[in-house]
Amino acid sequence: xxxxxxxxxxxxxxxxxxxxxxxxxxxxxxxxxxxxxxxxxxxxxxxxxxxxxxxxxxxxxxxxxxxxxxxxxxxxxxxxxxxxxxxxxxxxxxxxxxxxxxxxxxxxxxxxxxxxxxxxxxxxxxxxxxxxxxxxxxxxxxxxxxxxxxxxxxxxxxxxxxxxxxxxxxxxxxxxxxxxxxxxxxxxxxxxxxxxxxxxxxxxxxxxxxxxxxxxxxxxxxxxxxxxxxxxxxxxxxxxxxxxxxxxxxxxxxxxxxxxxxxxxxxxxxxxxxxxxxxxxxxxxxxxxxxxxxxxxxxxxxxxxxxxxxxxxxxxxxxxxxxxxxxxxxxxxxxxxxxxxxxxxxxxxxxxxxxxxxxxxxxxxxxxxxxxxxxxxxxxxxxxxxxxxxxxxxxxxxxxxxxxxxxxxxxxxxxxxxxxxxxxxxxxxxxxxxxxxxxxxxxxxxxxxxxxxxxxxxxxxxxxxxxxxxxx
Amino acid sequence: xxxxxxxxxxxxxxxxxxxxxxxxxxxxxxxxxxxxxxxxxxxxxxxxxxxxxxxxxxxxxxxxxxxxxxxxxxxxxxxxxxxxxxxxxxxxxxxxxxxxxxxxxxxxxxxxxxxxxxxxxxxxxxxxxxxxxxxxxxxxxxxxxxxxxxxxxxxxxxxxxxxxxxxxxxxxxxxxxxxxxxxxxxxxxxxxxxxxxxxxxxxxxxxxxxxxxxxxxxxxxxxxxxxxxxxxxxxxxxxxxxxxxxxxxxxxxxxxxxxxxxxxxxxxxxxxxxxxxxxxxxxxxxxxxxxxxxxxxxxxxxxxxxxxxxxxxxxxxxxxxxxxxxxxxxxxxxxxxxxxxxxxxxxxxxxxxxxxxxxxxxxxxxxxxxxxxxxxxxxxxxxxxxxxxxxxxxxxxxxxxxxxxxxxxxxxxxxxxxxxxxxxxxxxxxxxxxxxxxxxxxxxxxxxxxxxxxxxxxxxxxxxxxxxxxxx
Numbered sequence: 001x002x003x004x005x006x007x008x009x010x011x012x013x014x015x016x017x018x019x020x021x022x023x024x025x026x027x028x029x030x031x032x033x034x035x036x037x038x039x040x041x042x043x044x045x046x047x048x049x050x051x052x053x054x055x056x057x058x059x060x061x062x063x064x065x066x067x068x069x070x071x072x073x074x075x076x077x078x079x080x081x082x083x084x085x086x087x088x089x090x091x092x093x094x095x096x097x098x099x100x101x102x103x104x105x106x107x108x109x110x111x112x113x114x115x116x117x118x119x120x121x122x123x124x125x126x127x128x129x130x131x132x133x134x135x136x137x138x139x140x141x142x143x144x145x146x147x148x149x150x151x152x153x154x155x156x157x158x159x160x161x162x163x164x165x166x167x168x169x170x171x172x173x174x175x176x177x178x179x180x181x182x183x184x185x186x187x188x189x190x191x192x193x194x195x196x197x198x199x200x201x202x203x204x205x206x207x208x209x210x211x212x213x214x215x216x217x218x219x220x221x222x223x224x225x226x227x228x229x230x231x232x233x234x235x236x237x238x239x240x241x242x243x244x245x246x247x248x249x250x251x252x253x254x255x256x257x258x259x260x261x262x263x264x265x266x267x268x269x270x271x272x273x274x275x276x277x278x279x280x281x282x283x284x285x286x287x288x289x290x291x292x293x294x295x296x297x298x299x300x301x302x303x304x305x306x307x308x309x310x311x312x313x314x315x316x317x318x319x320x321x322x323x324x325x326x327x328x329x330x331x332x333x334x335x336x337x338x339x340x341x342x343x344x345x346x347x348x349x350x351x352x353x354x355x356x357x358x359x360x361x362x363x364x365x366x367x368x369x370x371x372x373x374x375x376x377x378x379x380x381x382x383x384x385x386x387x388x389x390x391x392x393x394x395x396x397x398x399x400x401x402x403x404x405x406x407x408x409x410x411x412x413x414x415x416x417x418x419x420x421x422x423x424x425x426x427x428x429x430x431x432x433x434x435x436x437x438x439x440x441x442x443x444x445x446x447x448x449x450x451x452x453x454x455x456x457x458x459x460x461x462x463x464x465x466x467x468x469x470x471x472x
Numbered sequence: 473x474x475x476x477x478x479x480x481x482x483x484x485x486x487x488x489x490x491x492x493x494x495x496x497x498x499x500x501x502x503x504x505x506x507x508x509x510x511x512x513x514x515x516x517x518x519x520x521x522x523x524x525x526x527x528x529x530x531x532x533x534x535x536x537x538x539x540x541x542x543x544x545x546x547x548x549x550x551x552x553x554x555x556x557x558x559x560x561x562x563x564x565x566x567x568x569x570x571x572x573x574x575x576x577x578x579x580x581x582x583x584x585x586x587x588x589x590x591x592x593x594x595x596x597x598x599x600x601x602x603x604x605x606x607x608x609x610x611x612x613x614x615x616x617x618x619x620x621x622x623x624x625x626x627x628x629x630x631x632x633x634x635x636x637x638x639x640x641x642x643x644x645x646x647x648x649x650x651x652x653x654x655x656x657x658x659x660x661x662x663x664x665x666x667x668x669x670x671x672x673x674x675x676x677x678x679x680x681x682x683x684x685x686x687x688x689x690x691x692x693x694x695x696x697x698x699x700x701x702x703x704x705x706x707x708x709x710x711x712x713x714x715x716x717x718x719x720x721x722x723x724x725x726x727x728x729x730x731x732x733x734x735x736x737x738x739x740x741x742x743x744x745x746x747x748x749x750x751x752x753x754x755x756x757x758x759x760x761x762x763x764x765x766x767x768x769x770x771x772x773x774x775x776x777x778x779x780x781x782x783x784x785x786x787x788x789x790x791x792x793x794x795x796x797x798x799x800x801x802x803x804x805x806x807x808x809x810x811x812x813x814x815x816x817x818x819x820x821x822x823x824x825x826x827x828x829x830x831x832x833x834x835x836x837x838x839x840x841x842x843x844x845x846x847x848x849x850x851x852x853x854x855x856x857x858x859x860x861x862x863x864x865x866x867x868x869x870x871x872x873x874x875x876x877x878x879x880x881x882x883x884x885x886x887x888x889x890x891x892x893x894x895x896x897x898x899x900x901x902x903x904x905x906x907x908x909x910x911x912x913x914x915x916x917x918x919x920x921x922x923x924x925x926x927x928x929x930x931x932x933x934x935x936x937x938x939x940x941x942x943x944x
Contacts, residue, residue, distance in 0.1 A: 180789065183777075183789065183790045196787075198789070201787025204784065204786070204789070205789045276751070279752060294665055307665055307670075309673070312676065312680075312843040313677075314676070314846065315670060315671065315672025315673025315675070316670055316673040317677045318655045374786065
């Protein structure tokens with residue numbers, strides 16, 4: 001994520017003190033013990049359980065490394081070096097040899113143009129088996145009902161202020177979801193509580209537990225920074241899209257665009273942030289005001305009338321400027337430059353437990369939410385064709401590509417392939433990444449219209465919703 | 473509002489102590505001095521400034537009365553008695569003689585079937601002139617630019633636990649809006665701040681100032697209870713619909729329904745309420761839990777797993793029951809029976825400053841919001857015909873009438889009149905009220921389908937959006 005955290009790395013605090021408590025859940029993976037960091041360029045050994053397939057607990061103590069790419073890319077040490085090359089910015093996809101991603105999912109990524117040492121995006125694509133939990137009474141369900149279920153899972157994690165949080169989320173979030181979904185097996189119909197609302201609740205809680213695990217294990221395990229998380233779960237005919245951050249998911253169906261997420265930024269979450277600052281003024285540390293003004297106020301304007309917005313307001317009104325209105329606004333800036341406490345440009349995600357306001361010890365985490373918004377799409381309500389896809393992208397894609405441009409690329413690329421050619425979705429993901437990156441020209445990466453392409457990390461999943469590679 | 477406040481009247485606290493401070497704004501109306509209440513059935517003398525026409529400050533000390541109906545109904549003492557008759561439930565509208573309401577607006581109302589002594593709904597319809605405020609520098613604007621502007625105003629106020637708050641809001645809220653709109657004259661284009669967002673901000677602030685005035689003047693002035701407020705402002709080509717409560721506004725345009733408000737109830741505002749209880753646990757007084765459960769938990773279930781929802785969740789998940797989960801839930805019940813703190817069924821509105829939890833001194837007001845949601849409809853973007861209307865109704869209408877049924881009645885009634893007959897909108901308002909009230913049969917007020925009609929107060933405005941009675 002480009003420029004999302006202003007100087008945040010310089011302000012990360014490595015706290016000492018007592019070791020953090022261990023996770024309570026016995027079959028959730030514990031993080032590895034503290035070890036010396038591996039050399040920066042050394043590729044991270046793939047965790048024992050990563051890659052497509054069932055996700056078993058990772059209790060093995062692994063060597064922690066500073067840089068890795070998704071296991072399903074199957075990168076050799078040389079391939080990893082090419083993926084890490086800011087000058088060439090080669091687009092990476094899983095190889096044609098070897099196992100395909102579930103549903104013939106397409107994936108492509110490219111590293112940033114130099115804004116951070118490594119690609120801080122991470123990705124995960126898994127089929128996850130959920131064992132049933134013993135029911136409340138302690139008895140297992142009847143064997144004839146089956147003991148478990150499977151879900152399909154895709155995750156994009158866009159890191160900032162370091163790659164640690166994104167790596168950890170890519171490795172573990174689906175296991176938290178699996179843990180939460182075990183409760184589905186003891187569900188019996190109760191008022192208000194539908195099966196769908198239980199899956200939504202499971203995903204919401206999994207995000208929270210993932211964030212809590214990052215908080216516990218940040219000391220000594222170098223879970224630096226934070227990450228946006230965009231996650232898709234397919235279970236029993238329904239697609240659940242959970243988003244915490246500024247990545248985006250859209251469905252392109254018969255040319256029509258169906259938004260499946262919205263972005264959480266200081267602008268879209270202004271009222272939530274202001275309300276928190278209003279109810280808990282101690283979080284502002286006497287340095288910030290929860291009020292919003294159209295511009296920074298000068299001391300000489302004290303006593304004059306000025307436009308403002310409070311946490312309950314969508315419109316603007318006038319107030320007389322008082323002394324505390326001279327403080328820095330909790331939310332300020334516009335568009336991609338909007339910031340919470342002059343520091344961070346995204347308001348939901350995982351991690352960031354050590355993030356402080358620049359030149360201050362004021363923590364920013366209380367204003368960030370780890371909870372995703374979950375949207376549900378019923379796959380059985382529509383006869384999908386092979387050209388209908390769900391596109392997930394980090395903000396590197398969407399900063400320079402509109403929904404309509406993505407839909408046009410979907411049409412252009414897929415129509416160039418046979419409907420039953422499973423490689424078409426990878427080609428589409430690559431085309432989307434290439435289209436957002438551009439080509440090197442005039443001292444920069446440029447799009448065909450000569451505007452600048454994205455200098456950020458760019459990662460894209462293309463998930464087909466019907467067709468030859470489909471599920472049943 | 474039927475059953476909205478459970479036993480709240482019995483728990484109103486009449487606080488003593490020092491007299492409240494006077495309002496700061498010199499030209500905002502002060503409430504009358506404390507006086508002995510007039511006899512219950514005595515009609516309230518119309519305030520000097522009510523009725524259609526410009527709204528001048530009401531500085532005159534008026535006799536406070538316990539019951540009044542909107543001045544534009546022009547009720548005689550006998551008429552007022554009929555309007556107050558629970559047995560007959562005669563539908564009231566402005567007389568055909570005398571001045572018509574602005575835009576040939578239709579209005580009708582009927583009293584409840586006995587749930588409260590008087591009709592606790594109130595209404596207001598005004599044309600309001602706004603003088604320009606002196607600009608920031610102290611100089612008046614150039615005379616050629618004009619010193620002021622006019623807005624059209626309609627308000628429906630649905631009282632609960634007494635009629636005082638609704639009466640006060642009907643008398644004063646438009647004057648608070650006028651006061652706020654004076655700032656429009658010193659507006660010059662600034663980034664982000666549109667003219668529309670200033671009108672929205674003015675309306676939002678006016679609701680807040682109205683609520684603060686009720687808080688200041690509740691002692692000794694019998695501003696009992698609270699009220700929902702649904703308000704329409706027409707200014708410079710745009711219709712602003714502001715709603716705080718569970719009244720509803722819809723536009724019916726060429727048969728199509730355009731929702732112009734949403735209802736604020738414990739169910740629709742669950743997450744806001746829970747968040748407040750979570751951030752400010754002292755507001756729960758150790759009596760309530762901010763968590764939601766599908767049913768009340770029994771002490772013997774301690775330690776077992778139970779479904780719950782927290783303030784960040786839209787789905788349900790499981791938790792182990794702890795001691796404090798046995799407290800009464802902050803939000804409980806479903807549909808019309810949903811309550812905050814087991815007491816009130818609506819979560820936005822004006823007043824309620826003395827409302828306490830039943831058998832407790834715990835105040836409920838901190839959980840209620842006086843801020844409206846404001847929706848804007850640009851009247852110039854569409855060529856409206858005489859059959860296009862904006863319908864405002866208190867929940868007495870909507871409890872038994874769907875949006876589609878209202879649209880069908882709009883079509884049926886208006887097509888029976890000439891398009892240029894200004895009485896058609898009154899006839900429509902009457903038809904809507906009659907259709908929701910029903911007729912006395914089988915020991916109750918019943919609809920043609922034999923279901924029960926609304927036993928609540930019912931009030932309806934029908935505002936034509938184009939046609940002969942139109943504005944320019």
